[in-house]
Amino acid sequence: MTEPLPLFTQPHRADRHRAQTDPILQLEKINVSFDGFRALTDLSLQIGVGELRCVIGPNGAGKTTLMDVITGKTRPDNGRVIYDQNSDFTQLSPVEIARAGIGRKFQKPTVFEALTVFENLEIALKADKSVWASLRARLSGEQQDRIDEVLKLLRLGGERQRKAGLLSHGQKQFLEIGMLLVQEPHLLLLDEPAAGMTDAETEYTAELFRSLAGKHSLMVVEHDMGFVETIADHVTVLHQGQVLAEGSLREVQANEQVIDVYLGR
């Protein structure tokens, strides 16, 4: 019998035990408060291996705080964040969490504008070194291939020697996604990736995310419902720091409580 294909580009020691239905991330009864204000209340959420999950919700619902808790930027008052069914992220530092295979993209692209597209990817690939040390260290053939593959995937092949500061906003967003992908993360957290993109770029982002799902797990926070509709199998609606509804976009859009929250009733 042939071995099943690994779900991730970067083989993980537990891969052969995994099934698509296994959780990659389980948040259990997370509470976060800021000076007495409860940003997340008993929040429980589960993301499956290879899943593409969209998280929606009105302003202040707790979406950013949720990502901050996963990446270790914010420590919850209590609750657990179980990754790959064994490690509890609440016990790890942000660097350890990133090394465990979590990549996060913030809403505003943060690329090195004075460096070329290729150099940006090179630095991301050697994230364990300082910027200058990583530019001096030689790339292996395999690393070169990885960068070429990502440049092609993100349609940046023609821009490889261009300074990143000269790219369009959408191209900078793609470059930043590329900077995550060269690190071969297991779980990608993406905050409003389509914001400020042209229609064509948004369309390609949707296509790209669909192609990444399966190989990676993705959690996308997004306000653009058209974009959510094209990408998500499964949607979580947050409201006042809690999960208000979960299901297909059609299901959550038909949910009375969700309608009330979005219409402000």
Ligand SMILES: Nc1ncnc2c1ncn2[C@@H]1O[C@H](COP(=O)(O)OP(=O)(O)OP(=O)(O)O)[C@@H](O)[C@H]1O
């Ligand atoms: N560091 C902080 N100190 C105090 N309050 C905070 C802090 N961070 C977030 N909050 C509050 O927690 C609540 C949830 O904020 P969060 O940014 O997670 O919401 P969001 O769903 O991401 O909103 P948006 O869609 O506007 O980005 C908000 O009421 C916010 O004002």
